Amino acid sequence: MFEHATTLPLAFWLLAILATLLVGMSKAGFGGAAGSLGVPLMALVVAPPFAAAVMLPILLIIDAIGLVVFRGRGDAANLRIILPGAMLGIALGWLTFGHVDARWIRLLIGIEALAFAFDRFRAARAVAIAVPSAPTLRPGIFWSALSGFTSFVSHAGGPPIMQYLMPQNMDKMRLVGTTVIFFSVVNFSKLGPYAQLGLLDLSNLGVSLLLAPAIPLGYFVGYRLLHAIDMRGFNLVTAWTLLAAGTKLVYDGIAG
Template structure:
């Protein structure tokens, strides 16, 4: 039997109702575009915004289930754009650790309610957004920190766990890779390979847990058309545009969304 927070009965936005409600599209379209643009050329870190945005109108677990096939589809386009460009040594450490994190996330899936998931998503969003805003405002320079096996295993496992629950593997991976200050194309290519392996692996436990049901897959298919558009914009931005404004808008939105979700999660836990 599925846990309470993963049943589709927990939301009014299911099946035909979800696909016909303008509020769903108001958050889902930006969520998919931001994720595909980010994965297409900005390292994928802003993909953490997708589940929090969609969680404003549907349960976080359902939002994650809808986004997973879309992310897998995005990965195919991103792989084509950055094929052959990746850091092999980093991936040899990060990928096995991430697979362990996915296993841990699967085992703990039944232990987390909707309120706990909202609080988890909100807390990750706030911390990641605040850290970026703080670093940007105060211009703290960061020394180059080479790859380390122990740190790579820790960050990789955390990324696998958070990616499984809310597709928020970007923050821990960025916290590990960015200090290495590698070439931006090498950095993006490495994250593309990493998340392709992680996302396609997650299809197995998601299917086992019953999250890839017909209504969620139908929503995924409707939104999937935006994926190649976003990836092309992301690749173009990677080579042509300064991304300051894009990052500021997304991170401020992520911070505000994180506050809202954290408030809802804490309120629900207190009232339980």
């Protein structure tokens, strides 16, 4: 199980540790907005399928931690809408796998993430106090289904679901708690379809386990940042992480 670890270059380990820290921080502190950067970072020096195989167990561990840390903090009204929507998106990704070009999906989601990030920058500069709004069924189903679909085909589910949740201006702890439950269900629900499609590669589990000590550090830092900043700061940092994720997705979509 560990034979792959001895042949990996130092650059991989440095980027993989950075990716693990970044994903943990993003999941704990900013609703997973930059979680889609984990695989691309590692894929700078190794093949993308290998990077995805290494990252999957890490994501599942992070999700399990999140379910404990944020227990009871999810927004039930939103979850009743977005969890069924996510299942629709995962089912669509499963049915259409091999028939869609993931490069174009990344490009479109990247453009959407950039537009939304700039809108969040504008909203963060607004003088008026943001007023919380209620969940809405049709937008919730649409954005959560898109998130489930893009998570399945290109590991980029963060920007779509944030586009639905952030304009509601809910408390930051409730927002992050909602995304923790959402992506925990999404990631664990992908295991069956991935196995059926032959995408579930656990041969590199040893590499994932060697990276596991970085998970609690990244999660701790993200969680402390979440408590340390106010709502305006939270929105600004989330906008920056969405900007970074969107830029990387657009680059990947163009470069192919």
